[in-house]
Amino acid sequence: MGDKSIKDEDTYEALRDEGYSKSKSAAIANAQANNSVDHDSTPLEDRTMEDLYEQAQELEIEGRSDMTKDELIEAIRDKN
Template sequence: MPEKKDPGPSVKNKKTYEALRDDGASKEKAARIANAQAKGNIDHDSRKLEDRTKEELYDEAQEIGIEGRSDMSKDELIAAIRDS
């Protein structure tokens, strides 16, 4: 098996990053998810997205790198988070 290239210091959870890349995720998406998980921002808020405030949704969207979040409504933020 060929040696995998180190994704660099910006990726905080390399194991998750590599697993996501192996599953076909883009480098950008794998890095966003791996870093959010390393920061503890994934799976810690068990409330439904609809039960969160727009500010909470905005913060989550920011953490996972969703572009255009400033102009999004609460429903659009929810959809963007689910699609990421």
Template structure:
């Protein structure tokens, strides 16, 4: 059984996973992005969401498939990304 903070063997990039969890991403989302990055299928930015530009947040929201993103403020994009 993995330790409490250990995401387990299914997560390929534990550093990215932990950074995303610290930014507020769900366990599932953090694992999906960390594994995709480990597979080089996407180039995910692990900086804090608040440190990114609205355009960068919009692009991530687009990748995730968040509807209504074009009408969202930066804060709304951050909230939508965290809740996806």
């Protein structure tokens, strides 16, 4: 790809292969390269349940399917 805005090409390509969008793949790859869990600048409280669930899945948070929005936010912050 060679895009200088992508900090972790391997992660980016793996995420693209899994079906993630270009922008989501770039955000996740760059966050991992920066060792940052919060790969989206949107505050956790302003994100959708779907976004929080996806991030919880990426962080391998157990029990995420049964969590409320507040519980997901707390679990994501605990992993940070």
